[in-house]
Amino acid sequence: MGTGTAIRVAALGLFAARGYEGTTMAEIGAAVGIRGPSLYKHVASKQDLLVELMTTTMDGLLELHRRAVTGTDDPVERLRRAVDAHVRFHARHRMEAFVGASEMRSLVEPHRGTVLGKRAEYERAFRRLVEEGVAAGRFHVPSARLASYAILDLGMGLATWYREEGELSENEVVWQQTEFALRLVGAG
Amino acid sequence: MGTGTAIRVAALGLFAARGYEGTTMAEIGAAVGIRGPSLYKHVASKQDLLVELMTTTMDGLLELHRRAVTGTDDPVERLRRAVDAHVRFHARHRMEAFVGASEMRSLVEPHRGTVLGKRAEYERAFRRLVEEGVAAGRFHVPSARLASYAILDLGMGLATWYREEGELSENEVVWQQTEFALRLVGAG
DNA sequence: TCCGATGGCTAGCAGCCGTTAGCCGATGAA
DNA sequence: TTCATCGGCTAACGGCTGCTAGCCATCGGA
Structure with missing residues (x-):
């Protein structure tokens, strides 16, 4: 290294x-x-360290999401895989997620705008997933926007409480959170 | 003022x-x-400003929770009311919630310990609510701990995306999030 | 063997930070 | 009217910050 x-x-x-x-x-x-x-x-600078950290984090998350939803058309399966990737990423990169959420303000333009754009893109991707499920009659939620935010928050919360040494393994957490997400959209 | x-x-x-x-x-x-x-x-000092801000935030949240769960023994209703209070608080005090989550590190001992203690108490209260529901056969989750974290994360996420001027009113958000929480624990 | 590149180091700059000291005008009670 | 209190102000201190300048040892290729 x-x-x-x-x-x-x-x-x-x-x-x-x-x-x-x-x-x-x-x-x-x-x-x-x-x-x-x-x-x-x-x-180059301290700011550079933060910029690179936050952009590579978002790029990694977006790439994982794309890979996760590729290969199937079934809305339930697509959401399941997306949540799996989302939660697993946040379990493995807790610090990146925490910094990404709390240090956006320290990011200077134009990088702030860039990262915010990537985050908005990620949120839209999840919302679309929920909307597809609703359109197909597989999910039942009053607001796809609210449901997708809720699902995203489930994973992001790991940054606060998840510990590798904890009593729950990564796979257990991922599985249960996926289950929660599916229940949440009424597909459980 | x-x-x-x-x-x-x-x-x-x-x-x-x-x-x-x-x-x-x-x-x-x-x-x-x-x-x-x-x-x-x-x-007295800048630190004092932060200390007071964070302790009164946690005290307010704890007090609201206590009031919410008093007056009924039905696990479903108790959780519903607790989530209502939780989400409503986070909608109305987004900035306090954000600061509380991201500036714990700037808090100096012994205040850091005090606030962490209050937060742990709040988490335990929610977990107990879930456990009561499971014991009564009304909720169905593999891990009460994980479920309670998930519910707490739902509300705390508001700090990031909720805006008063948004298309969804406070009541709508509160209602839907409560619904999500109940679905999540298998009581929907 | 030479020599440029690499990657450490210390000194130091320019500026900002929280906080204290001490001054002073306004206000209101005696 | 007097005078203590309140709540502003400026000056300044001690310390720290990101970063640059410039020095030098090491080392690998020509």
């Missing part, structure tokens, strides 16, 4: 624990065994 | 928008028409 990668990992952990504004370049340096100024031999 | 209250309101808005570390005392002052140092005639 290159030094650049180690720096990004350290930055992620610190941003999650202390926040972007609450993290100093000296701390990030210390986490990888060098001094603050030496970081600039590897990264 | 006293100056002290105006300061707290301004601080809440700024903490939500820019984060605790990203907000300066001069900005809080400017929001109420005075200079930064003058704030110290009304508040």
Whole structure:
């Protein structure tokens, strides 16, 4: 693993624990065994670290979603796979999800707009999934928008309470959350 | 409205928008028409502003929950009322909820521990509600813990996407989210 | 063997932060 | 009218921040 990668990992952990504004370049340096100024031999700026972190997170999530919904036309199965990917991603990338949700404000334009755009795209994709199910008579919800937000929130909540060392394995959590999502749209 | 209250309101808005570390005392002052140092005639410190904000938020939420579940023994009705209070609170206090979730790290001990304790108490109360329903054969979930987290996440998500000016009224959102919660625990 | 590139280091700049000290006009009770 | 209190203000302190400049050891290829 290159030094650049180690720096990004350290930055992620610190941003999650202390926040972007609450993290100093000296701390990030210390986490990888060098001094603050030496970081600039590897990264352009502190802001750059955040930008890259947030855009790659959203890109990864979008890519996983696309792969998940490809290969079947059945609305129930499509939603099941999308939720599986969504929850699994949030279980595996809790810190990225937390930083992504709470540090949007620290992102400077135009990157803020870019990331917000990707997030809106992800939300639309989920909403469309719910709408397809409703149109096919498989889901029964008064508002597809509200239902899709609810499903997204289920997964994003993991950032707060999920722990790998916890009593529930990743697969158990993923399975139950998927079940919750299907019940929620009235397909359970 | 006293100056002290105006300061707290301004601080809440700024903490939500820019984060605790990203907000300066001069900005809080400017929001109420005075200079930064003058704030110290009304508040003890910046940290104090955050402490008070977070503890009163949790106290308010706990009190609302207690009132909601008092007066009936029916597990379904108890959960319905608790979710109603939970969602309504988060719709009305979006900024408090957002700050409460993302600025726990900026809280200094012993206040951090106190607030975490209150949050844990709130989570336990909800879990107990689910467990009661399961014990009474009215709810059907594999894990009460996971189900209660899911319900809590439903409401907390509002902090991100709910807007008063949106197309859905508070009552509509509250009603649908309550419905989602009941479906989720298999009581719909 | 040379030498450029790489990647550490320290010093330091320019600016901002929370907070304190101390000043002063307005206000209202005695 | 007097005078203490209140609540503004500016100046300033001590400390920290992101980042740049510039120095130097190491090391791999020519």
